[in-house]
Amino acid sequence: MNFLESVRIAMRALNANKVRSALTMLGVIIGVAAVILLVAIGTGVQDEVTGSIEGLGSNLIFVFAGNFEEGGSSGGGGIAIRKQFTIDDADMLQRRLGPEELVVPLVQGPAILKAGNRTMRSTLAAGNEHADAVFTAEYLGGRAYRRSEVAAASRVAVIGSTVRDRLFPHVDPVGRQMSVNGQRFTVIGHVASQGGSLTGDQDNQIYIPVTTAQRLLGSRDVSSIIVRASDPDKIDELQAQIRQVFTPSFGEEFSVFTQEQTLGILSQLLGTLTVMLAGIAGISLLVGGIGIMNIMLVSVSERTREIGIRKAVGAKTYDILSQFVIEAVVLSVAGGMVGIALGWSGALVLQQWVPTEVTAWAVALAFFFSAAVGVFFGVYPAYRASRLDPIVALRYE
Amino acid sequence: MPDEIHNPGATGVCADGRRAVLRAAGVSKRYILDEIVVNALNGVDLSICDGEMLAIMGPSGSGKSTLMHIIGLLDRPTEGTVVVEEEDVSRMAPNQLAAVRNKRIGFVFQAFNLLARTSALANVELPLVYAGMSGAARAERAKAALEQVGLGDRLGHHPSQLSGGQQQRVAIARALVTDPSIVLADEPTGNLDSRSGIEVMVILQQLNEQGITVVLVTHDESVARHAQRIVHIADGRVVREEILTERIFAADRMKLLDAEENLS
Ligand SMILES: Nc1ncnc2c1ncn2[C@@H]1O[C@H](COP(=O)(O)OP(=O)(O)OP(=O)(O)O)[C@@H](O)[C@H]1O
Numbered sequence: 001m002n003f004l005e006s007v008r009i010a011m012r013a014l015n016a017n018k019v020r021s022a023l024t025m026l027g028v029i030i031g032v033a034a035v036i037l038l039v040a041i042g043t044g045v046q047d048e049v050t051g052s053i054e055g056l057g058s059n060l061i062f063v064f065a066g067n068f069e070e071g072g073s074s075g076g077g078g079i080a081i082r083k084q085f086t087i088d089d090a091d092m093l094q095r096r097l098g099p100e101e102l103v104v105p106l107v108q109g110p111a112i113l114k115a116g117n118r119t120m121r122s123t124l125a126a127g128n129e130h131a132d133a134v135f136t137a138e139y140l141g142g143r144a145y146r147r148s149e150v151a152a153a154s155r156v157a158v159i160g161s162t163v164r165d166r167l168f169p170h171v172d173p174v175g176r177q178m179s180v181n182g183q184r185f186t187v188i189g190h191v192a193s194q195g196g197s198l199t200g201d202q203d204n205q206i207y208i209p210v211t212t213a214q215r216l217l218g219s220r221d222v223s224s225i226i227v228r229a230s231d232p233d234k235i236d237e238l239q240a241q242i243r244q245v246f247t248p249s250f251g252e253e254f255s256v257f258t259q260e261q262t263l264g265i266l267s268q269l270l271g272t273l274t275v276m277l278a279g280i281a282g283i284s285l286l287v288g289g290i291g292i293m294n295i296m297l298v299s300v301s302e303r304t305r306e307i308g309i310r311k312a313v314g315a316k317t318y319d320i321l322s323q324f325v326i327e328a329v330v331l332s333v334a335g336g337m338v339g340i341a342l343g344w345s346g347a348l349v350l351q352q353w354v355p356t357e358v359t360a361w362a363v364a365l366a367f368f369f370s371a372a373v374g375v376f377f378g379v380y381p382a383y384r385a386s387r388l389d390p391i392v393a394l395r396y397e
Numbered sequence: 398m399p400d401e402i403h404n405p406g407a408t409g410v411c412a413d414g415r416r417a418v419l420r421a422a423g424v425s426k427r428y429i430l431d432e433i434v435v436n437a438l439n440g441v442d443l444s445i446c447d448g449e450m451l452a453i454m455g456p457s458g459s460g461k462s463t464l465m466h467i468i469g470l471l472d473r474p475t476e477g478t479v480v481v482e483e484e485d486v487s488r489m490a491p492n493q494l495a496a497v498r499n500k501r502i503g504f505v506f507q508a509f510n511l512l513a514r515t516s517a518l519a520n521v522e523l524p525l526v527y528a529g530m531s532g533a534a535r536a537e538r539a540k541a542a543l544e545q546v547g548l549g550d551r552l553g554h555h556p557s558q559l560s561g562g563q564q565q566r567v568a569i570a571r572a573l574v575t576d577p578s579i580v581l582a583d584e585p586t587g588n589l590d591s592r593s594g595i596e597v598m599v600i601l602q603q604l605n606e607q608g609i610t611v612v613l614v615t616h617d618e619s620v621a622r623h624a625q626r627i628v629h630i631a632d633g634r635v636v637r638e639e640i641l642t643e644r645i646f647a648a649d650r651m652k653l654l655d656a657e658e659n660l661s
């Protein structure tokens with residue numbers, strides 16, 4: 001009997017027992033969808049965060065509240081941030097470092113944008129009048145916000161290229177109104193796409209005065225303070241100076257990193273997150289596999305008479321084995337494909353709330369793992385089935 | 398009363414010089430269950446002659462089904478040999494036995510043993526599938542077999558959509574579709590009402606007239622008397638053998654039954 005015939009027999013058997021087939025697939029579907037979705041969230045968050053740092057200018061030094069350095073008192077297990085920086089801290093740093101170096105207090109946060117009947121999810125990136133030292137995008141039209149607008153917490157915004165394309169397609173956005181988290185803003189400028197970075201996520205950003213952002217988010221904290229060195233050779237010296245400035249008020253509870261260090265730490269942290277999410281998803285895939293084995297085992301004993309009948313009319317060990325293995329493979333591959341479709345569309349839907357990015361490796365991994373799980377857990381029951389004595393199988397009650 | 402005592406036994410000498418399609422020599426089957434030893438068969442010698450219709454008859458528990466499973470190569474004897482078409486199958490591997498069953502032997506069981514949720518046609522095609530046949534020729538042969546048992550109009554029906562008698566006829570079609578040397582039927586009428594039972598016996602006798610060797614396994618004398626020869630077994634031994642000079646013809650009983658029903 002040839003392989004094609006085995007496939008046909010297996011398909012017929014699956015078709016004759018639709019409910020059982022669907023139940024078997026369910027475990028794989030959920031497992032695969034979970035892997036793809038969770039990895040998509042992990043990757044999406046990671047890319048958005050690292051992308052937003054990579055898209056910044058050069059010669060930057062980052063100052064964060066909390067001790068992230070190795071061996072730090074609040075490092076290790078979890079980082080407890082006791083005290084956040086404020087704009088006043090940034091102002092003080094600016095005074096101490098002198099006008100050569102540019103100090104920017106940075107606030108980041110989520111934003112829901114509306115213009116007309118269009119709505120989108122975006123990110124706020126807020127700084128002071130020196131912000132263009134940090135955000136280096138090229139202006140396509142309009143202007144940056146001014147010192148007076150920072151002082152007055154004006155509701156003005158410069159928009160990234162993704163925002164422009166979605167909210168103001170085919171028109172000049174400068175001077176137009178939009179709502180940010182329910183507040184009316186005027187668009188005063190727009191910048192070119194910064195393509196070439198990992199994701200292009202920083203194109204989906206709006207740039208507003210840091211004071212405005214604090215009001216919008218209802219907080220006096222700043223996410224970090226960024227210093228641009230006037231000369232790359234001064235970076236080490238500046239790092240030391242910044243430590244001196246904040247040690248009296250913050251003790252050890254702050255961290256000073258260069259751009260490379262920050263990127264390294266963040267991708268490590270977020271990478272761990274992604275791996276954890278993938279691990280959780282992997283467990284659900286394994287549970288799905290055990291589900292397959294369970295149902296295959298049950299189905300083998302349920303179908304002992306069928307095996308007996310097939311053997312009585314001439315089925316060989318190989319025929320029964322291949323039928324059951326093919327059944328398991330078909331179920332897990334079909335389940336894998338449905339799971340991919342489900343995980344993928346789930347990631348697209350979730351994009352309204354969290355950044356997600358479906359990665360080829362997660363899809364491939366989930367798919368091959370589900371196929372492997374199906375074969376692995378399907379083969380043992382199939383092997384048992386194929387070895388049954390015809391008379392034992394026929395007499396089975 | 399037996400009309401004539403005759404036992405070809407293991408020597409395989411059949412009446413009229415016919416050859417034996419299948420021979421069992423010194424076949425014993427022992428089951429050991431928790432230290433209780435059941436001797437289901439004790440040294441059975443049996444020859445089945447080409448083209449005959451043979452009944453194996455005996456009381457319940459006498460070992461009839463056990464014997465049928467052994468000569469049908471579904472089970473192995475504890476001792477003794479089985480020879481099919483001059484080929485000793487006693488030492489064959491399971492897959493070789495499967496091939497011999499597929500090619501030479503057709504089974505009809507009391508409980509029909511059809512695949513559920515599978516059409517009559519697909520059920521009858523099954524032995525051909527495992528014989529390596531495919532395509533239109535396979536479906537044609539299965540269809541012809543179903544027509545032969547009067548079910549040409551039920552090809553797409555599933556077992557649950559057929560009466561018991563019809564299901565048993567599907568099983569007979571499945572048994573004869575590979576053109577086997579021998580059809581083994583274990584209590585083929587056991588689960589059927591009398592009319593369906595007679596219908597099945599009509600078909601089995603027709604098959605035999607066409608030259609297929611038929612073995613009937615039954616505890617019921619009135620069923621056994623449809624055969625040409627009866628082998629009586631008790632306690633796992635052949636105790637007596639008779640050649641029937643007056644067998645029952647199912648077709649005649651059918652006519653009688655029709656007449657009775659027309660009267661009432
Ligand atoms: N798998 C088994 N394990 C243990 N004992 C068995 C097994 N199969 C059959 N037997 C025993 O072998 C003996 C013969 O059984 P068998 O089924 O051949 O009888 P039978 O003549 O077909 O009876 P019936 O007319 O009731 O079908 C019985 O005593 C039975 O209990």
Ligand SMILES: [Mg+2]
Pocket residue numbers: 461462463
């Ligand atoms: Mg029996």
